[in-house]
Amino acid sequence: MKSQPIALLLSIFFLCGCASGYRLINPPTLNYLSKSADKSVSLDYKYNLLPGKYAKKEIKYNIKLIAVRLTNNSGRDLVFGKDIKLAYGNGSEVVLVNDDEVFTSLKQKSGYYLFYLLLTAANLNTTSNGQTSSIPVGYVLGPGLTAANIIIAATANGSFRDELLKYNMIGTTIKNGATVYGLVGINTTNFESIKVKLE
Secondary structure (H helix, E strand, O other): OOHHHHHHHHHHHHHHHOOOOOOOOOOOOOOOOEEEEEOOOHHHHHHHHHOHHHHHHHHHHOOOOOOOOOOEOOOEEEEEEEOEEEEEEOEEEEHHHHHHHHHHOOOOOOOHHHHHHHHHOOOEEEEEEEEEOOOOOHHHHHHHHHHHHHHHHHHHHHHHHHHHHHOOOOOOOEOOOOOEEEEEEOOOOOOOOOEEEOO
């Protein structure tokens, strides 16, 4: 494969941005604007948490990751998903997605970046004093971009997985008088209003 310098630079610019990093969500530090309450249990929640490729996959798989802050002043301990449930404004129950499915659906697939190895055959042609020479830049470009993107994706996926596990809410017991923060995957295509329901 032979490339002109401009085409090669454009390829580098395009390919370098393929893998997406992961910025920690850290639910306790968020500014929650959406609120709901039911029988001394209050809910604050926030959409639009994920960056880059993760956000695009939310759309593809109809999964939204939301951050929640729940405060239990009901006088008893409550279990999220059993005693505490989420519902949309129209009253229909929110379908929760477990952490494994959220991660599997939204993670970056590192195998796609192996296609960059096709650039290994790329050459940079230069002309000087009427003579054309070819530099085999692909030997660095192909493997380099492949390795860089795989490492970025793997690191980002690891951070994403760790945070999902750390802030898992399904089955979590919320002690009376406690406030807890978490991440919840829900099956929806829209950014609908959500309310908390105490069973």
